Amino acid sequence: MPKVGMEPIRRQQLIKATMAAIDDVGLADATVMRIARHAGVSAGIISHYFGGKDGLMEATMRQILNDLGDAVSARRQALSTSSPRAHLEAIIDGNFDRSQVTGPVAKTWLAFWASSMHQPQLQRLQNVNDRRLYANLCHQFRFLMPREQARDAARALAAMIDGLWLRGALTPEGLDSDRARRLARDYLDQLLRTQDARTPRPSHEPQPES
């Protein structure tokens, strides 16, 4: 089997095996041996390709966050409009993308989230991601309302999205992504409807009268 160019293959294999192991037994019991067995390789290979267990964990979290970012970006770039509402909906949909909410990914995400509180490496990744979601939301809301109000809207919608993820990751049945998306969109509707009532629609796109 030893061919040249194994590195990218093995890295991917091991990252996937890490998520599977965490999904199975949790982060605390996801030992290098268990992960290696999941990938069908020996334990030593992890240190060889990732420099150690920590390196593998960081690479795994990085992949999850990258995939999440890609899912959001893809949906936003597919939009033909620049309507803030459409972009906000795309951000919501991207966060509940199918590929992100399946068992292994969701559980791994939550496990990393918790452990990022005390692991500087993971905390950095976490913060970048958190801020990106908040900044994206805030930027779109700014088209529709004053600064402070936009900030609160972004904070609240971000909390709603994360809360739905969190509760979905914990329920035995897993996250019902259709329902989660619907609840988040309903909330967005309410935020924008509230706004309509207060400001006599400043700019951007034509909106229905209430």
Added chain:
Amino acid sequence: MPKVGMEPIRRQQLIKATMAAIDDVGLADATVMRIARHAGVSAGIISHYFGGKDGLMEATMRQILNDLGDAVSARRQALSTSSPRAHLEAIIDGNFDRSQVTGPVAKTWLAFWASSMHQPQLQRLQNVNDRRLYANLCHQFRFLMPREQARDAARALAAMIDGLWLRGALTPEGLDSDRARRLARDYLDQLLRTQDARTPRPSHEPQPES
């Protein structure tokens, strides 16, 4: 030092030390020796009073959830009205009670939440608590809207509350409980305003419950 009646004192001491240790270094590095040192006792005492590390962890989580439940109950019982809105506000306030959102408690809570995915003992406690929050919210919303709508409102408000907690536990500055409470209350206002627009407000105050 050895007096009679040490048990309740030591148990409390050790539970508090557990939260402090988890706040300091995270669940993964909260060893029995570190916890014991925090409490100023020897490691062996943990097995003596809690049967082992697992017992201490379970007792700690149970205490956090009990305190949270008590904070909610106290606020609801202090109400003179049976207005659903007042009860919903009390539930929100109780969840953002000062004593619950300080550093050690919040971090411990999140750490347990993550690990409850794979520890049956903790999962049981977690589920009981989750369902209680959802059921309480749902019951109050039922006074104000049809069943399915009440369920969605309860799901969404629960997600909002948990999301605010989660984001608060992760930010270095800690949870801004006043802001969190305000955002959650604003959301409740929106939910009820939406409702008012649809149903021509039937009876203002429902009958008191058990």
Added chain:
DNA sequence: TTTTATTGATTGAACATTCAATAAAAAAAT
């Protein structure tokens, strides 16, 4: 023959738990 990829036994560190030993307080006896 050389290079690249992989193995798996070994090593040393960290850990939870146990338990015989100890010490203080309480109770009993003097």
Added chain:
DNA sequence: ATTTTTTTATTGAATGTTCAATCAATAAAA
């Protein structure tokens, strides 16, 4: 009141386990 005995609380060294990391050995491909 003083001494002795019993009970309760606590210690910390010893034990056995688990783990991540290492590295010399091996095997396939170039």
